[in-house]
Each structure stands twice: as C-alpha cells, then as structure tokens.
Amino acid sequence: MTFDPRSVAGKTLDIASRTEVLVVGAGPAGLAAAKQAIDGGATVMLVDENPVAFETMGESVPQLWGGLMGGQIRNRNAMTERMLEARPELADLFETGVDIRLGTACWGLFVNHANLNWMPGSIAGLADADGGSQLIGFDQAIVATGRRDMGLAFHGWDQPGVGGISAAATLATLYAALEGKAAVVLGTTPETLLSVIDLVKAGVTIKAIVEQGDHPFADATLVARIEALGIPILTGETVRGAGFDTNGIHGIRLRDTEIACDSILLGLGAVPVIDLLQAAGVRTIFDGSRGGFVPVLGDSGSTTLANVRAAGDCAGIWGTKSADERVSRREGRIAADAALGALGKDVGSDQEPTMATIPDAALDIGYYRKQWVRTVLETLRDDVPVCQCEDVWAREILEVHPPRYLNAAAWVEPKSLTQLLGEGPPNPDQVKRLTRAGMGHCQGRRCREQVQAMLALQENLELGAVSLAVYRSPVRPLSLQDLSPAHEDPAMAEQWDSWFGMPRQWTPYWEIEKRYTVASLARETDHVTE
C-alpha cells in the first residue's frame, strides 16, 4: 500500500521503557493502586513529582505554593528522605518490585482515540528530577494526581506568603518545610478545616478563618473541632487586601478589621487536578458534589479512555472522603483491580465491587465559589492581576480587552462579553485567547477557576454552566531541550517537512497544470516541498 512519506506512517517514537500499569501520584490512592497491581502480578511503575524542584514550585506547579516553602526545600535529597519517612509504604512497594520514580512529573498521557491513531500503544511523557524527559509505554494507567486550591485575587495576592491551603498542608506533612508560622485562612470547606487541623498539629498558628457566608460551609461537627482548637471563624467577612512589604506578608485587611499574619491560605475550594486526564483526551464534566470539574467516570474509576482510570481526589473531592483516606485507598484498589482484569490477570476473590457513594452531595460548591469571587470582585481595581503570569485585570477579562502591550485601548471600543457569546455560554478558552488570561507559564493554575466563576457571575449562570479553560500537554513546564527526544527516529529527519510536503502545493499558479492526477506526479523523482 502507498503511504504518505511526510505523514506519521512508518515513524517511531523513542520509547525508553515499558510497564503494564502506570500509576501517577503516590498519595493514598496511588499507593494503594500500586500495591494492588503489583500483588496482582503486573509490572508497575509509580511516579510522583514530589519532591518538586524549588524553581518549579516558584511557578505554582503543581500546587499554589505561593512562596510558603522554606529554603530547605532546595535540598532535594533531604526532601526525598522526608517524603520516604512520611510515606513508609514507598519503601515496601520498592521491595516488592514497583519501579518507583520520585521527583518525576508526568507531563502527558497519549492514548490512541478519536483523531489520533498512529502510536504503537499508550505512552506517558515523564520528566525526571534532572529535567530530562523520556517516553514510557504503558498498557493501563491509573491517575491519582490529587488536588490543589482555587485561586482568589485580591490586592497583594501575588506576594510571597499567599498560597493554597492544600499546598501548605503538603509542605507541612510531606516536606516538614512550611515557612508560614501565623496564618489567616480564607474559606470553610471540609477540606480546608481538615487541613487546618493538620497544620495546627504541625505547629502552625491559625489566627483566624474568614468566611464570606453567614455560616461555615462545612458541617457542625467539623466546625466544633475547629472551635475546640480556639480558632475564630469570622463569618460574613471577606478579604480586602494583604499588607505586605519587601519581607512579604505582614497582615490581611478584612471589611472591618485587620489581622497581623505572615501568610494567607486560600481554602475556598479544593479542586481535583484533572490536567493530565483532560490533556490526554478524557472527557470531564462539572459535578458540584465531586469538587468541580472531574473526569466522567464509569465503574471502577474508568474514564472515557478505555485504559485510563482515575482514583483519589482527582476523581472527586467530598467531605467524608477527605476526612478518611481509606475512601481514596479503596478507589485506588478498585481501579487497580480493573486494570488487572483488563490485562487478563487473575484479580482474586476479594475484589471490591464498586466505588463509594457520595453521602454529602447537598453542598452547593458552585454557589459557594461564585460567592467568594463575588465578594472580592467589586474591590478589584485596575491594579490587581487575576492572571498573575500575563498581568490581566478583572475588568479586562470581563470586557474582553486586547492585552495592554498592543496599546489598542485608544482605538478599540471595549466589547461586552455578550457581544462575544452568540448563543452559547461564555467560553473561557475564547476569553483566554483574546485577553491572554490563563495563557502564561502557570497555564491558568492560579486563575482558571476564578475566571470561570467571574464569567458565570457576569452572565448570571450556574458555575457548572461555564466550562473550564482546557489543559494542554505538556502539563508541566519543560524546556525545549528537555522535551527533545534523546534518540530520534532517523525517518523523522529524513522526511521532515514544514508543512504537508505535497508536490503541487507551492507551485506558483502560473506554472500549474490544467488537470491534476495522481499519475502525473509519479513521473517526478524529487519530492519538492518547502
């Protein structure tokens, strides 16, 4: 059969190694999945990007670290030691033969599906601690990439000392390297209050918890535990700005008061980390009972890609799950059993039937998140970047301004969002392309959910009616040289063309034949292209 020499046909990728089961993320779900898979007789690779390089943390990857990390985080060997102490199961898994890669980020999952069908199998892109990148072949993937926090813009939120509460909890419990000593927390979700308890245990002083609503979002039992710790919850309040100087944060201004603190922890929404899944082509939906945008899940954590499963927080976040990590572990085991079944391995008789149900679906996180954004939106003047990377203000997003560096304000009339919409709901990707909000180096990790909430508020829609700006691989920043393959297939270079390499595409119109047939091309020896 003829094949197009300039197409992907006949070309290979530089695959460094293979595994039957790839587990991404070594939290409770990932650890349980890896153990179940290796016990079931599969070859297993477990990757976790922790300990994250200091420079990468500075780019808010993968958490909103917000400069909360202490200087000791630069010592990655020491951080690896602390991680192994915090998660002793890692050593056990290593003993049983799991290929464990710490400090290794998975920047892409590539699975043949609609509009993509040339790869020899499923492939993961990994970036190791030294920055080098390699491709790994896998049969089954279990993604357990956890959670991060929704950002909230206010005056001073781009200063070191303002970060996510999940990031703070990770620094305190996994790295023992939290710089913040006296924090004010924004938000009262179950995840936030549970993190507060962990942080207090780790020696952090929580000076107050601020809640924009009239009462805490989490249930009374959890609130009682916080009150027992003597931490005030200030309801009906919101943030008006941070006090800061060259040394960082020294206080927070609320509506009626100011509180001295050295860090401000964002806890208005724990967000499932779906970047890797969505970039791979997994379909996602908004599910307020699962913490926002989550993969569309079938039985046993299956996604819309047949050999990719989700477990743990990235598959959904809710209060009772956050309170008891056995729920995530169980999801990990169920996903691993399904992966083993797909591999034709004997799963055994103690197979767990189905995923946990969600008992506390009544909480309306969509409304809650919009309310938080609403309480700060009116105070966002033209000097507060909602998108920190590209320095885009709230008004510029809502009025769809061209970016300031184009100097178009003098001659372009501002357009309302409505003029952009046509008949659909506002599309954050369209807004992103025109305003550049979310197009910087953090790729919207800090502003994505805020922009979504702002658009929903503006158009008076439920939060879930507005989509989330999409993620694209690489979902972790990688340099051009690090992304380059170590051993490229020579056929790539031999047949490389800037465009399609069609013999007649660039022929000047005054030289073109009257009739085109494939046969007429066969006489040509040179494949003349651009």
Add this chain to the structure above:
Amino acid sequence: MSRSEQAERLGEDERVAGASVVIIGGGVTGLSTAFWLADAGVDVLVLERGVAGWEASGRNGGGCTHPQSPLFNEEQRLWPMMDQILGYPTEFQPKRIRMALSPQQFELYSRSVRNSQQQGFEVDALDAKEVRDLVPLAGDTVYAGHLYHFGGHANPHRTVQAYAWALADRGGRLRQHVAVTGFTTAGDRVTGVQTDKGIFSCDHVLIAAGPQTGRLAGLLDVAIPLRTARAEMIVTEPLPLMPIGGTDGAGLYGRQTLRGNLAYGGGPHEWVETEEMPTANRPSTPLAGNIAQRVAQLFPKAAHAKVIRSWAGIIENTPDGRPVLDQPEPWANLTVATMSGVGFGLSPATGRALMQLIMHGQCDFADLSTLRLERFAELEPDWDALQGWLPREVAAV
C-alpha cells in the same frame, strides 16, 4: 435577559430569519467573506456549528506570505491595512526572515524567494552573520537566510475575532452553535439552509466549512475531493522580542508572538477521519518533542525556554493541496471555498475575492481559474489511497 433564558427561547423558536447571503462556516475564510460582503452593504449571516475560529483558523502559524497563490498580491496589499480596515487589532507585523541550517535548505527556500521576486517583491539573501545580527536567538547552527521585505505574520485568534466584530459593526450576523443539516432547493437554486435551529432562507450560499466543506457540498451533489489531517504546534513561555517576529525556517513554520512566545509547528501529520460534530478532541502527541528539538536547533539561545502548551488542528486538504474557490454547476447561487490548509494568511484577499464572486460572478483583481474544481475532472477515484492519505483505520480495512 440572561443567557439561559435566551437559550430556552431559541429552542422554542423554529422560525428564523434568513439573509441575502448565508455563509456556512465561521472560520477565517467565511468570516472574512462575510466582512467584505457586509462592508459592501450586503445582508449576510454566518452559521458556525461551534465557536468562531475555533478550528484550524485559530490554530495555525499566523504567516502571511504566500507567493504561490494568485491572491498573493492582494494578500500583501491588504495585510498592512487590516487593523485600520477592521477597526480591531490583528497583531499583524510586517516582514519575514527564513533561516536555513544547511545549503540544501537554503536552496529549497530559494524557490519561493524566486517566485516572490518574479512578482516584484524584494528579498535579501543573508549570510550567517547577517542572520545572527537580525535574529538574536539564532546561533552557530544557522547557515544562511532570506529577509523578505514583505509578508509578515498576525495573531490568528485575534484576527478571527476582529473579522467577527467588524462584521457585527457593519450589520452582519454571526450565529454560533448552529449545525447545518441540509439544504432546501428549487430548480437550480439553493433556497435555504436547514439547521438544528431551523431553516435559514437565502439568495446565495457560501460553503466555507473547513473539513466539513466536502460533506456539505456533497449534500448538493457537488463533489469536492478532500481528506483531513491533524497537525501539531508548540508554544514556549515569553522571551524578549526579536526585531522581526516572523522568523522561521529549519523545517518549521511559525513566529514569535508580540507577547514573546515562540509558536512553531512542522513535521509529520496524521490522516484522520472527519467527524461530523465538534465533540472530538484535538489531541497533540509526543511529536511535540520532535518539534521542540527543531525549535532549539533554529534558536539555540532559546533552548532553555519552557514549552508551556502544545496543540493540534484538523486541516482539510485537496488532492494537490491548492484551494478550491468555485461556483459549481448546476447551481446558480452556490459558492464553495476550501483553502486546503493554507487559509489564514490569505484570508483578507480570499474574503474579498469571494465577495466579488458572490456579488458579480467574477474577481477583478486575481485570476482564480487555477482554483476551480474542473482541474480534478480526470482525478483517479481512489486518489486518496494512491497518495497514502487514508487514515490508518480506513486503510487497514
């Protein structure tokens, strides 16, 4: 009225207003044509199944230099004026540098230089040092280059939106999220466009629907040979601006954006099946690494730059890779347009040419005879298999 209320009302309302000219496809070709028609006072409506410019129109290198095309002169005449004409920024920046990393590449790239010079456009040959003086990110890898005193590049997203807004300013209409399902006809006339939102009556129809163009024309028994492929690009974090952002070469097309990002593509494409509805993904693949390697070769001083995104576009192609701009028999009021994967840069000129075709039946500034469908009259029926253009799953059957 809120968006959701609007949506509800639309669902109930099957009686929709047509237009003198209905354009199917809110990509760069359809929108440009609509703009020029509205500018000429024609009542025009664009129907887009998704969001304007969402597909290949918004996912390309942004280059504006196409000397092979009969529309080249008009492309070059219009681009420097487009911001002013439209009233919105396109980010057009003039000039282009094409770098060659080997003598063979230099010779290859000289062909389009000769084609440009033959049409009266000025190009300087540059030696390696001269390239490095003009391209701060270049390094020891460069062999030679060309400086085009014409051409340039623009921002595809912003240009698409500029057309759409300029269209609205002139009373033209764009309806997004409207899927075309068929046509109503009477004799040799297309009288209406059937959609999931009702029937839009029309005096003239332009099909400019990218990969859907062949399928939609097929509903009117007009055969347009097309196959669709997926191609990929990458973009880096912003870097300091080079004097001429339109710098490419070394097997890559692309540009440095005005923000400073390097946005480049090139290399192998994959032939895929064209889906009918806009739900499928536009996946990128590990080919991002092969592109990254070449961007680092083109710009050694940018090798440290972080890649922050990759993306893919779905591109329709005619058998010879050249556009079809035609008014096919037997219809008296039908125009079809596909740019065969090279549509963005030419769009100001294409739109103006199509406006004239629709209004006057001919174009007064370019000879479009080589872009007619009749060139495929003797095309082999299995041309796609003969050229190896079948998707893997189709070829395997």
